[in-house]
Amino acid sequence: MAAVGGRGSQSQPEPRSRTPTLGTTGALSAETLEINRAAIELECTRLSYSYPAIKGSPAKPVFHGIDIKVCKNELVAIVGPTGAGKSTILRCLGGFVHPNEGHVYLHGQEVLRPSSKIVLIHQSIATFPWMTALDNVKLALTCKKVDEKEAERTAAAMLDLVGLGANKSSYPKELSGGMRQKVAVARALAASPSILLMDEPFVHLDEIAAEELRREIHSLVFNPESTLDAVVLVSHNLTEVVELADRVYVMNGSPATVIDEFGIDLPRPRALRDSSFLLSVDHLMGDLNTPKTKP
Ligand SMILES: Nc1ncnc2c1ncn2[C@@H]1O[C@H](COP(=O)(O)OP(=O)(O)OP(=O)(O)O)[C@@H](O)[C@H]1O
Ligand SMILES: [Mg+2]
Numbered sequence: 535m536a537a538v539g540g541r542g543s544q545s546q547p548e549p550r551s552r553t554p555t556l557g558t559t560g561a562l563s564a565e566t567l568e569i570n571r572a573a574i575e576l577e578c579t580r581l582s583y584s585y586p587a588i589k590g591s592p593a594k595p596v597f598h599g600i601d602i603k604v605c606k607n608e609l610v611a612i613v614g615p616t617g618a619g620k621s622t623i624l625r626c627l628g629g630f631v632h633p634n635e636g637h638v639y640l641h642g643q644e645v646l647r648p649s650s651k652i653v654l655i656h657q658s659i660a661t662f663p664w665m666t667a668l669d670n671v672k673l674a675l676t677c678k679k680v681d682e683k684e685a686e687r688t689a690a691a692m693l694d695l696v697g698l699g700a701n702k703s704s705y706p707k708e709l710s711g712g713m714r715q716k717v718a719v720a721r722a723l724a725a726s727p728s729i730l731l732m733d734e735p736f737v738h739l740d741e742i743a744a745e746e747l748r749r750e751i752h753s754l755v756f757n758p759e760s761t762l763d764a765v766v767l768v769s770h771n772l773t774e775v776v777e778l779a780d781r782v783y784v785m786n787g788s789p790a791t792v793i794d795e796f797g798i799d800l801p802r803p804r805a806l807r808d809s810s811f812l813l814s815v816d817h818l819m820g821d822l823n824t825p826k827t828k829p
Contacts, residue, residue: 578633600792604765624766628652650725663705667705668689668702728764751778777811
């Protein structure tokens with residue numbers, strides 16, 4: 535992946551911890567500090583991609599003025615037109631690319647490089663065809679230096695969790711698209727991450743498989759056995775976003791910025807034909823149809 539803002543090749547500074555800002559009324563209680571502290575946060579004044587292959591070509595600004603906070607037990611979605619920089623935001627949150635001006639914090643500690651605490655599920659269903667479902671999930675544990683027996687036990691437990699307990703020995707070609715994406719979810723959860731980033735995870739599934747997985751994903755990722763604190767979902771599908779998200783950041787413009795932050799407080803499971811559900815979809819659609827403004 536190309537380095538962003540030229541920071542990829544520089545030596546990495548020491549991690550800094552972040553002190554929560556105190557209000558004008560003075561010291562906050564420990565409880566309030568805990569509530570205010572984001573599980574993961576991106577503060578980005580500016581992000582541009584440079585093209586080192588083309589000498590002298592100007593850096594291309596992607597987005598600016600982004601401040602995204604995701605709190606404990608929240609599923610936050612990011613929507614926006616194609617090219618707005620949604621996948622780039624996930625790469626920033628995962629520590630794969632760095633803003634030119636800005637920082638990412640995980641539980642108050644600066645994220646400087648990828649780690650097993652933050653996992654990313656891509657839109658393409660990424661399973662290795664020559665490995666069984668169990669071996670695909672075990673892969674997540676190789677970098678954690680877990681012994682073979684323990685890796686096998688954890689991988690099996692994760693497959694049970696996603697409802698594929700009976701398919702541990704199946705190869706990907708023997709599984710449906712939805713089941714293969716569940717293997718990818720099980721692999722992501724096996725690393726005991728704190729944050730799950732999902733980039734259009736249902737886009738290559740047929741509508742029935744996608745709907746089944748959407749229905750399960752919220753309870754799956756916030757299952758008491760899961761280590762997850764928060765989930766960030768990127769999607770073009772506004773119905774999917776309103777079905778799943780607690781809060782939505784809407785990006786628009788060129789270079790893009792956040793033009794709306796929209797909370798969705800509907801009871802779960804959400805009824806897709808309810809008027810309040812449809813009003814939320816309309817609200818987001820209205821945001822995306824807002825004429826682009828120059829910065
Ligand atoms: N590695 C890269 N090098 C240079 N430019 C890039 C790179 N990755 C993305 N871009 C550019 O950055 C902009 C944002 O890309 P990004 O993939 O983040 O958009 P997106 O909102 O996820 O789009 P989509 O909805 O189509 O997936 C685009 O203009 C893209 O061409
Ligand atoms: Mg994208």
